[in-house]
Amino acid sequence: MTETPRLFTPMTIRGLTLRNRIVLSPMLTYAAEAGHVTDWHLMHLGKFAVGGCGLVFMESTKVDPRGCTTPRDCGLWKDDFIPGLARITRFVHAQGAPIGLQLGHSGRKARNSLPWEGRAPLASHPGVDHGEEWELVGPSAVASSPAAAVPRALTIPEIQDMVVAWGAAADRADRAGFDVLEVHGAHGYLLHQFLSAGANQRTDRYGGSLENRQRFAVEVVEEVRRHWPAEKPLFFRVSAIDEDGGTIEETVSLCRVLREKGVDVIDCSTGGMTPRSIVDSGKVHGYGYQVPHAERIRAEAAIATMAVGLIIHADQAEAILRQGRADLVAIGREMLHNPNWALDAADKLGLAAPYATLPDAYGYWLEKRAKAGFGGRPSTWQSGIGPGTEEAR
Ligand SMILES: Cc1cc2nc3c(=O)[nH]c(=O)nc-3n(C[C@H](O)[C@H](O)[C@H](O)COP(=O)(O)O)c2cc1C
Numbered sequence: 202m203t204e205t206p207r208l209f210t211p212m213t214i215r216g217l218t219l220r221n222r223i224v225l226s227p228m229l230t231y232a233a234e235a236g237h238v239t240d241w242h243l244m245h246l247g248k249f250a251v252g253g254c255g256l257v258f259m260e261s262t263k264v265d266p267r268g269c270t271t272p273r274d275c276g277l278w279k280d281d282f283i284p285g286l287a288r289i290t291r292f293v294h295a296q297g298a299p300i301g302l303q304l305g306h307s308g309r310k311a312r313n314s315l316p317w318e319g320r321a322p323l324a325s326h327p328g329v330d331h332g333e334e335w336e337l338v339g340p341s342a343v344a345s346s347p348a349a350a351v352p353r354a355l356t357i358p359e360i361q362d363m364v365v366a367w368g369a370a371a372d373r374a375d376r377a378g379f380d381v382l383e384v385h386g387a388h389g390y391l392l393h394q395f396l397s398a399g400a401n402q403r404t405d406r407y408g409g410s411l412e413n414r415q416r417f418a419v420e421v422v423e424e425v426r427r428h429w430p431a432e433k434p435l436f437f438r439v440s441a442i443d444e445d446g447g448t449i450e451e452t453v454s455l456c457r458v459l460r461e462k463g464v465d466v467i468d469c470s471t472g473g474m475t476p477r478s479i480v481d482s483g484k485v486h487g488y489g490y491q492v493p494h495a496e497r498i499r500a501e502a503a504i505a506t507m508a509v510g511l512i513i514h515a516d517q518a519e520a521i522l523r524q525g526r527a528d529l530v531a532i533g534r535e536m537l538h539n540p541n542w543a544l545d546a547a548d549k550l551g552l553a554a555p556y557a558t559l560p561d562a563y564g565y566w567l568e569k570r571a572k573a574g575f576g577g578r579p580s581t582w583q584s585g586i587g588p589g590t591e592e593a594r
Pocket of ligand 1: 227512
């Protein structure tokens with residue numbers, strides 16, 4: 202018997218066992234209405250659960266309406282959002298997958314048009330919740346680019362209120378039925394802004410030294426962990442390095458603290474300190490370009506890591522895990538291309554029963570076809586089939 206691929210070895214984190222190590226990376230879909238999820242989210246997340254992911258991540262969902270990147274972001278700043286989210290968690294659970302939610306706040310990078318509308322600072326500012334004035338806030342009055350508006354620096358009482366908002370959103374995520382929570386501490390958004398010596402020019406206890414710059418992120422994690430059940434895993438996404446002086450050494454030091462505060466997995470991304478999207482930098486990255494950071498954080502901070510970024514092929518993902526460079530792999534854009542990526546990987550890596558995790562409505566027929574031995578490979582695997590090669594029936 203051949204060994205089970207590492208990609209399909211279950212992983213237990215606290216009280217949750219993932220059926221495999223394939224994770225849908227959190228991705229904004231810009232489909233919410235006044236912060237509420239829509240049928241789009243049900244369809245979008247549902248299909249990755251059906252496709253066999255070990256963990257499906259809901260996009261960055263905001264703890265404060267001011268923190269929305271665009272008017273179409275999802276929200277969790279009030280209880281009204283819970284029923285819509287609970288419908289999604291019930292559906293994903295029914296397909297046999299757990300579901301995570303990423304909590305976020307864009308800080309000075311909030312208030313933009315949609316990517317396909319130019320991702321430009323909005324000229325008028327009706328807020329996402331009910332048309333309120335949409336104020337840009339951040340650690341300091343430092344804009345993210347010459348074209349961006351200057352945020353207002355949060356006062357210390359406002360920082361403390363913000364910490365409370367993260368905890369309250371974590372509690373709502375629990376009540377909505379999510380299994381995993383991720384704190385978004387990357388991509389130039391609010392937590393990352395506090396961590397950055399460039400964006401954070403404060404001279405109080407939230408700025409200056411590395412420990413002071415880490416204080417807000419650590420307090421957020423403490424508050425989230427207080428509101429998030431002990432049996433449920435907590436992830437934290439870092440920008441391991443960035444374009445404004447953020448180093449891997451600083452990130453490793455943060456991860457060591459986060460591990461002590463109850464974070465279970467570090468999701469290892471990079472960048473975001475420029476106004477451009479992290480996947481729209483104009484620079485073509487290579488395969489697995491962020492994997493070295495997942496490897497280093499795993500080794501030096503002694504914490505489980507999730508690798509992400511141009512992980513495209515099943516054998517590539519398998520090698521990352523086998524070489525001990527990460528514990529989980531997150532797939533973003535390639536999942537948009539192929540929502541059945543996990544199923545496809547199971548087939549290509551030779552898993553004994555690749556269709557076992559599919560709902561009967563699909564699995565029954567595909568298994569039957571495989572057993573009948575039609576002789577080909579599924580999907581777009583094979584070339585050269587066409588007129589002349591077809592068998593007459
Ligand atoms: C459309 C889109 C939306 C994204 N939204 C988020 C998000 O909400 N939170 C986040 O941390 N990263 C977000 N990302 C980044 C992805 O999670 C992922 O890290 C990145 O796309 C690199 O992985 P990939 O090469 O597999 O796509 C987004 C990426 C894309 C393409």
